[in-house]
Amino acid sequence: MRVALVGLGDIGLSAHLPALQRHPDINLVQLADPNPTRRTAVAELQIPLSAAVDPTTVDAVVLATPPWVTPGLTISYAQAGLFVLAEKPVATSIEAAGVYGRLNPDERGRVQVGLTYRHDPAIGQLASWIADGTLGETVLVRAHIYDEPFRPDDTEHTARITATLEHGPPVVHEGAHVFDWLTCLLNGQPTVEDAWAVHTRPGLPAPNLTGARLTYPGGHQALVEFGWFTGALPRCELTVLGDRGLAVLDGFTFDLTLTTAEGEKVVRFPGDRMTRCFDRQLDRFVALYNGTRAAEPSLDDGLAALHTAQLIAGKTT
Ligand SMILES: NC(=O)c1ccc[n+]([C@@H]2O[C@H](COP(=O)([O-])OP(=O)(O)OC[C@H]3O[C@@H](n4cnc5c(N)ncnc54)[C@H](O)[C@@H]3O)[C@@H](O)[C@H]2O)c1
Known part of the structure; x- marks a missing residue:
């Protein structure tokens, strides 16, 4: 090809x-x-x-x-x-x-x-733990997606992220990935219950922090947070909590940690996540x-993720 x-x-x-x-x-x-x-x-x-x-x-x-x-x-x-x-x-x-x-x-x-x-085997593993009840019948997903630290001395990065913010908040840019994962994990499209947004300093072209509460078919809940461009960043991770267990997906490596009554196990897939x-x-x-x-993912998958991001952005204005 x-x-x-x-x-x-x-x-x-x-x-x-x-x-x-x-x-x-x-x-x-x-x-x-x-x-x-x-x-x-x-x-x-x-x-x-x-x-x-x-x-x-x-x-x-x-x-x-x-x-x-x-x-x-x-x-x-x-x-x-x-x-x-x-x-x-x-x-x-x-x-x-x-x-x-x-x-x-x-x-x-x-x-x-x-x-x-979405192609990472860690997403497939997490989806199996949710579908087979390893974590419980219904789950709470907390997605804390923080990236792109503000480094004023890095003029290329600052210009690129500022230009990107001019075209929408991080929930639009990062949300594309996260809402796609959530649809793979929770098997459906969400309802946006509520949302918030914050500018951490004046002059930013869009709110650089946004969060929302979503409900998915089957009663699953998701609390999502997206943040860019602060001088320091909280941990970037996704946790899935149910009555029987907790799974943590490291936001950068995609290493998985599963904790249940049987103990704790770490699942790591070969190579680095990006490669x-x-x-x-x-x-x-x-x-x-x-x-x-x-x-896969199709254009419709990309549009569905954008739709969720825009519903959230719309509830914050
Ligand atoms: N899949 C991922 O994991 C992932 C990670 C980072 C970024 N992205 C996405 O990738 C895209 C690019 O991000 P980036 O950080 O590399 O941006 P960037 O600004 O560094 O690069 C974009 C490039 O596109 C070029 N360009 C602009 N108009 C063009 C045109 N008409 N024809 C051809 N090239 C043109 C620019 O000159 C620039 O070199 C964004 O949509 C971003 O959200 C995806």
Whole structure:
């Protein structure tokens, strides 16, 4: 499969590029970014570079682009007949995502969304403990998602996160992942019961802390918190508590700790989380291209996560 990587920024270069180079069934034939500085930074790789991809020269594109750019690119490449792995969130709002309505079912079916961490075996393990009653009949999930510390001296990071906040609070950007995990874990879409948001200092383009209480089918509850851009960060983790046990998912490593009456056990999967998940994500993308599997996560999965995030953001204004 001939693939072009579009968007040579942080996640493009740190995770997608090495994963694409590692994958045995992928031939990385082009790198594209309209920003010449981004292209210069990878010139030594000797992979053809351009401002935009000529769709006649590739089978698929990986879009590591900002979410206010991704919808337009996804549509144009899918309509040109390509397979598209598009970064999350699929758009910055449900209104902005309305453009996906231009895709016909065949084009839509060729779009996989970069909800990368759904592919981690830790999510599958946690889902089994919930489904088989290891933790109890109904559970309380607490998702504490804190990332992107404020480091004023790091001007690139500060500019990137400020620009991202201009297009929505962390619940939109991080929520894409978390609401997708919760749907996998709790088997359905939530009702948003209540929500709150805080600006921790003046001048931020969006509230940088947001939280909400959600109910899921079967009586499961979730308390979610998203925070960016404070000078220090609380622990990033997801806990699942029921009558029979407690499971803790480390937000960065995805190591799992299960505590029940039988004691405590730690479950660790091989490799680091990022390598493991970006590799598995590409396995699915190759299977989509080969016609052996449907897109997972699909565009509808990405839209469902965005819908929940927007319901929460809407309740805080
Ligand atoms: N899946 C994950 O785990 C994960 C992790 C981090 C970020 N992300 C997502 O990846 C996306 C990119 O994030 P980032 O931190 O790398 O941002 P970034 O700003 O560092 O990089 C984005 C790149 O896209 C380029 N770009 C802008 N417009 C373009 C266009 N029209 N065509 C091609 N390239 C264009 C920019 O020049 C830049 O190089 C975001 O949506 C973010 O939410 C996903």
